[in-house]
Amino acid sequence: MPSHFECWEVFAMVEEATKISGASRLRRPAAPVPHSRNLSTLAFILELGKNPIAAFGARAYREHYVYERSRLRHFLMVAHPDGIKHVLLDNASNYVKSAQAQRQLKLALGNGLVTAEGASWRFQRRTAAPMFQTRQIAAFAPAMADAVEAMLARWRSLPAGAEVDVADAMMRLTYDIISRTMFSNDVTMDYGEMSKALATYFENVGRVDILGALGFPDWVPTPRRLRAWPALRFFRREMDGLISRRRTALSENPAAVPQDLLTLLLTARDPEGGKLFGEAEVFDNVMTFIFAGHETTANTLAWTFYLLSEFPEWDARVAQEARHALGGGLADGENIVGLVQSRMVIEEAMRLYPPAPLMARDAVGPDTVGGIAIEPGTFVLVPIWVIHRHRALWKDPDNFDPERFAPGARETIHRFAYLPFGGGPRICIGMGFAMQEAAVILASVAREFRLSLKPGHPVEPMARITLRPHHGLAMTVWRRDTSN
Ligand code: HEM
Numbered sequence: 001m002p003s004h005f006e007c008w009e010v011f012a013m014v015e016e017a018t019k020i021s022g023a024s025r026l027r028r029p030a031a032p033v034p035h036s037r038n039l040s041t042l043a044f045i046l047e048l049g050k051n052p053i054a055a056f057g058a059r060a061y062r063e064h065y066v067y068e069r070s071r072l073r074h075f076l077m078v079a080h081p082d083g084i085k086h087v088l089l090d091n092a093s094n095y096v097k098s099a100q101a102q103r104q105l106k107l108a109l110g111n112g113l114v115t116a117e118g119a120s121w122r123f124q125r126r127t128a129a130p131m132f133q134t135r136q137i138a139a140f141a142p143a144m145a146d147a148v149e150a151m152l153a154r155w156r157s158l159p160a161g162a163e164v165d166v167a168d169a170m171m172r173l174t175y176d177i178i179s180r181t182m183f184s185n186d187v188t189m190d191y192g193e194m195s196k197a198l199a200t201y202f203e204n205v206g207r208v209d210i211l212g213a214l215g216f217p218d219w220v221p222t223p224r225r226l227r228a229w230p231a232l233r234f235f236r237r238e239m240d241g242l243i244s245r246r247r248t249a250l251s252e253n254p255a256a257v258p259q260d261l262l263t264l265l266l267t268a269r270d271p272e273g274g275k276l277f278g279e280a281e282v283f284d285n286v287m288t289f290i291f292a293g294h295e296t297t298a299n300t301l302a303w304t305f306y307l308l309s310e311f312p313e314w315d316a317r318v319a320q321e322a323r324h325a326l327g328g329g330l331a332d333g334e335n336i337v338g339l340v341q342s343r344m345v346i347e348e349a350m351r352l353y354p355p356a357p358l359m360a361r362d363a364v365g366p367d368t369v370g371g372i373a374i375e376p377g378t379f380v381l382v383p384i385w386v387i388h389r390h391r392a393l394w395k396d397p398d399n400f401d402p403e404r405f406a407p408g409a410r411e412t413i414h415r416f417a418y419l420p421f422g423g424g425p426r427i428c429i430g431m432g433f434a435m436q437e438a439a440v441i442l443a444s445v446a447r448e449f450r451l452s453l454k455p456g457h458p459v460e461p462m463a464r465i466t467l468r469p470h471h472g473l474a475m476t477v478w479r480r481d482t483s484n
Pocket of ligand 1 (some may be wrong): 421428
């Protein structure tokens with residue numbers, strides 16, 4: 001284990017004023033400040049359990065490979081784009097999702113696309129691929145725009161200067177969008193109940209499992225796993241009902257059934273042989289799309305609005321572009337295509353705050369990565385959070401600068417230095433869906449509203465599988481003057 005890893009002593013939630021390019025003074029977006037104190041293996045594991053992104057020391061941001069051999073486990077951290085490419089793409093078949101990550105996810109996601117391996121994953125991936133093709137995703141744009149419009153209608157009735165927890169608002173919104181695009185709103189469960197169950201799950205199972213890291217087997221009913229089970233039972237009951245209602249509707253009158261993600265999942269056929277998804281695979285993938293697709297996108301938007309509040313010149317650019325592209329109408333699959341500034345801002349927000357901040361694999365066989373010979377069973381960490389702020393890969397890595405993603409500049413970024421959606425064969429299947437959703441939400445909100453962080457509100461990025469603002473985001477909602 002990484003005994004010589006250095007820890008971050010102070011968790012800096014206040015933004016520092018930092019000088020950039022010797023000219024303008026910009027605020028440094030909230031992030032833990034790396035500290036150079038060495039940690040023992042146990043202290044490192046405990047730190048991982050509290051907040052994994054705060055466990056990396058300053059050295060991790062400068063080195064490309066950190067390799068540790070211990071009696072417990074061999075550990076390799078890869079932060080060099082060529083090494084990452086080797087693990088995720090060139091020799092991907094030698095690396096399976098880590099037992100640690102599987103322990104966190106399988107409880108809820110069973111054997112769906114995120115957690116499956118081998119032949120089962122290959123079948124699921126090629127069968128689900130058409131559901132996420134560009135044309136299919138564009139067909140979901142009106143449902144996305146309707147959901148944003150419902151939220152904005154509520155905001156319009158708020159008194160001037162009202163305060164909203166934007167992190168929570170984005171969770172509700174992306175949950176509404178997944179309900180509309182997956183279930184055509186045939187959801188009976190109340191958002192409050194659902195969000196409580198999700199929060200319980202993430203708070204308990206989403207932490208790094210310390211007993212697991214120390215070698216306790218999966219079936220040990222740890223207190224956290226016990227606390228997560230009622231939340232999972234709740235989901236199971238709700239989803240079972242939804243899926244069986246849709247199966248009945250499909251068998252009675254297929255022509256009248258909505259073409260949403262659930263119908264697509266129930267009717268998708270393997271291009272190699274025509275097999276349908278089995279009953280358990282349908283259930284596990286419904287859970288997978290909810291879990292993988294709702295928190296991640298909500299956090300992307302929450303961090304985007306936080307950054308726009310800190311950088312008013314970018315806020316103005318995004319608002320102007322949105323007014324120009326959308327006019328007085330709703331966002332759709334066509335008018336968001338030309339949103340260049342908004343996409344640059346979203347991509348930079350995902351660099352600074354990658355919604356899935358860590359990826360982990362276990363080596364199946366021996367291999368050599370970056371000149372380091374590793375043995376089967378080595379735990380390989382691809383720390384997206386660290387890679388996106390690596391001193392050797394980015395200029396002014398901790399600062400917000402969407403120009404990095406401007407057309408022309410973006411092409412110069414190494415494909416495996418920027419990984420919000422992962423890379424290689426297991427790259428996020430929902431990437432196009434998420435980018436469209438983020439663009440629709442950002443443009444629709446920015447055209448009409450300006451959001452400003454409540455003075456003094458603490459902003460602390462916290463990793464619980466996804467990267468969220470730990471204290472929410474208390475923001476004031478201002479109506480823009482859209483008359484000119
Ligand atoms: C901004 C939003 C999102 C981010 C940042 C994100 C990030 C990621 C990342 C990093 C992976 C790779 C994990 C690994 O290799 O270990 C992944 C995989 C996956 N994501 Fe996303 N995701 C997002 C939205 C979505 C959406 C909207 C959906 C579906 C509706 C989705 C479904 C999946 C699935 C099914 C996989 C597993 C793919 C496979 O292994 O074949 N994601 N995502």
